[in-house]
Amino acid sequence: MKAMLEIKNLHAKAGCVEILKGINLTMKPGEVHAIMGPNGSGKSTLSNVLAGRETYVVTEGEVLYEGRNLLEMSPEDRARKGIFLAFQYPVEIPGVNNTYFLKAAMNAIRKHRGEEELDAMEFLKLVRERAKLVEMDESLINRPVNEGFSGGEKKRNEIFQMAVLEPKLAILDETDSGLDIDALKIVANGVNSLRSEERAFLVITHYQRLLDYIVPDFVHVLSEGRIVRSGGKELALELEEKGYGWIEKEPAPSRAAEAV
C-alpha cells in the first residue's frame, strides 16, 4: 500500500535550539504508530511541525503527505486535507460556542473538498452521535470552546472534535496526560472506534499505559530528536519495564532504526 506520511531526515528548530535531529518515519493508512520518549526528546515538536506551527522552523529534510510536500502547506490547508492534531494543551476560546466552532471547521473542510455545507439539522445529528462516542455531556458541547473545562474534559473535547471531523491522519499529542483511568478508557474507546483502513494515527505518549487501550502496530522511541528504536507493541512493554535509560545507554540499535 502507498504511504500516507513519509518523514525523511527531518530537522527542526525552536528558536535557535535544534530539537529534531533527523527523524525518519513512514506511515500507511490504517496503521497506528506510537511515539514514546522521555521529556524533551522532541515528541511535541514533531507533532507541532507536522501540524504547521510557525514557531518551529524546519531546517532540513522533507515530509510528504499523500505524496505532496506537507511543509509547503499552511496549517489550515493541512487540516482541510485531513490532518488533525489533538493538542496537548487545548486552548480556550471564550464566548465561541463549541458546536459553532466545530461547524465552522467542518464546513471549511467540506468546502475545500468541494462538498456542500452540512445543514444545521444534519450537523447537529452528527454532533450528538459523536458526543456519545466519547461520552461527552451535551452541556459541554454547547459551552464555549474549552472555557472552564477541566483538564480531562478538554482532552475529551479534542477526541470529540476528531470524531466529528473524521481526519485521515490523527496526531494525538499526549492525550493521556492528566486523564484518570476512567477518562483514559473513554478516550481510548473513542479512538479505537475511529480506527479504520483509511485512517492512520500517530499516538504520542510519555507512558505505556495508554497503549494498553490503544494497541499500536508500531512503537518508536524518540530520544534527543531522533528515533532510536522501532518495534512492535511489545517494545512499549519493554520500555515500561526497563525505563528510557535502557535505550539511551544502548546507542547501537538506533542506527539500525534510522536506516529503516
Next chain:
Amino acid sequence: MSASTDNLKELVNREYKYGFVTDIETDTVPPGLNEDVIRLISAKKGEPEWLLEWRLKAYRHWLTMSEPTWPNVHYPPIDYQDIIYYSAPKKKEGPKSLDEIDPELRATYAKLGISLEEQERLAGVAVDAVFDSVSVATTFKKKLSEMGIIFSSFSEAVKDHPELVRKYLGSVVPYSDNFFATLNSAVFSDGSFVYVPKGVRCPMELSTYFRINASATGQFERTLIVADEGSYVSYLEGCTAPMRDENQLHAAVVELVALDSAEIKYSTIQNWYPGDKNGKGGIYNFVTKRGKCAGVNSKISWTQVETGSAITWKYPSCVLVGENSVGEFYSVALANNYQQADTGTKMIHIGRNTRSTIISKGISAGHGQNTYRGLVKVQKGAVGARNFSQCDSLLIGDKCGAHTFPYIEVKNPTAQMEHEATTSKIGEDQLFYCNQRGISTEDAMTMIVNGFCKQVLKKLPMEFAVEAQKLLGISLEGSVG
C-alpha cells in the same frame, strides 16, 4: 453568526463599502457660523421664536467655551468657520408616498441595503431615514400614531407637538452642557423625535439610518425620546457614510427621558468612515448621549457597537433620579488602523436603590488606540445604590493600545461598587488552534472577536446583532499578517 467567507472576500480590499456620493441638488448655507446663520437655519425650518432664542442662547454660550482637551485623542484643530451648518435635499413638494421620493435618493438607499419599500414590507422595522440633515421619509407613522406613538423628524415634532418638544428639549443635556453639545444646540439641523404615551408598549423596533452626504457638511443631529409612565420603546440607530478625504465633524445630541416604570432601550451600530489604512480622512464623532431615568422603577439601556469613525468621543450616560431606576451600558468599541476611540459611560446615582451595569469591550488592532473612560457617581441621597462594571480589552498585534480610566465617586456609605477589568491578546495559540481545525486566520479572528463581544452582542435586537457581527469581521480585515 460570524461573517461568511464571502462577506470577507467581498471586502478584502478594505475599501469602505459605503463610499459613494449621491448627486442631488442640495439647499446649502455657505460655510461659517454666526447669529445670522442660526437665524437662517431656524427660518428655513419655520421654527417658533422660543426655539430660535434657545439656539441663540446656546450659540452665545458656545462662544465662551473651548474645545475639551482631556480626551485621549489627537487631531488637527477644527476650523468651525469652514463648516457648512445646513444642507437639505431640495424638495419639490412634500412626498406623500415613497413613489414621490427622488429616484436617486432611493437608489442611494438601495445601495445601502435599506430600500424603504422593502423595509415597509418587512413590517418589523419603521425607518425614519435621515438623509443629510432633513428627514425625507417616515414610514409606519400611521400605524404608530394609532397607538398614540409619535415617531417623526425633529422638525415635524417642533411643528406638530411644540409643547412636548419645549418641555423636554435640553432637559437632559442642557444647552450649556459641553462644547460639542452646545454647538449642536445652536445649529442642530434635524433628527428624530419619539414619544410613547402612558402604558403603551411600542410594538416594533424604531430605527433611524443616519447618513452624512453633502461634502464638508457638519452633521448636527438631535434626537429626543420620551417614554411616558409604564411605556416601553426600543430604538435602533445605524450609521453609514460615504468616503471622504476631508475630516467631517459630527456632533450629535441624544436625550432620553423615562418616566415612572418606563423603559427605553437604545441600540447603536456606528460604522462611519474611519479613514483609510494610513489614517487619512474619516469622521470625527463627538457625541453627547444621555438618558434620564426620571421616574421610579424606570430603566434606560444603552447598547453600542462602535466600529467606525476616525475619532470617537462618546459617553452614553444615565442619570438615575427615580427610586429603583436602572441604567445599563453595553459597549463594543473597535479601533483599527489609526482609529482613536475614547468612549465609556457615566452612571449618576441620585435616587434610592438605583442600580447600574457597565459592560465594556474594547478591541484594538493595527495602530488603533482604544480608551474606556467611565464615571460611576453615587450622590448622598442614593441609599443602597449598586453598580457593577466590567471592562475588558482585547489587543490584536503589538502597535495598538488599550487604556482604561474608571472614575468612581461615592458619597453614600451604603453603596456597593464592583469593578472588574481584563486585558488580553488574541494569542498565536488561539489562531493556530483554529487553523489546525481548518479555519482560516481571518475567520478565526472574527470568531474570537465575536466571542469576546458576545455579552454585548446578545443585548442587540436579532437583525442588528447579525449585522454587528459581520461588521466586526469586516472592520478587522487585514489586521493580522
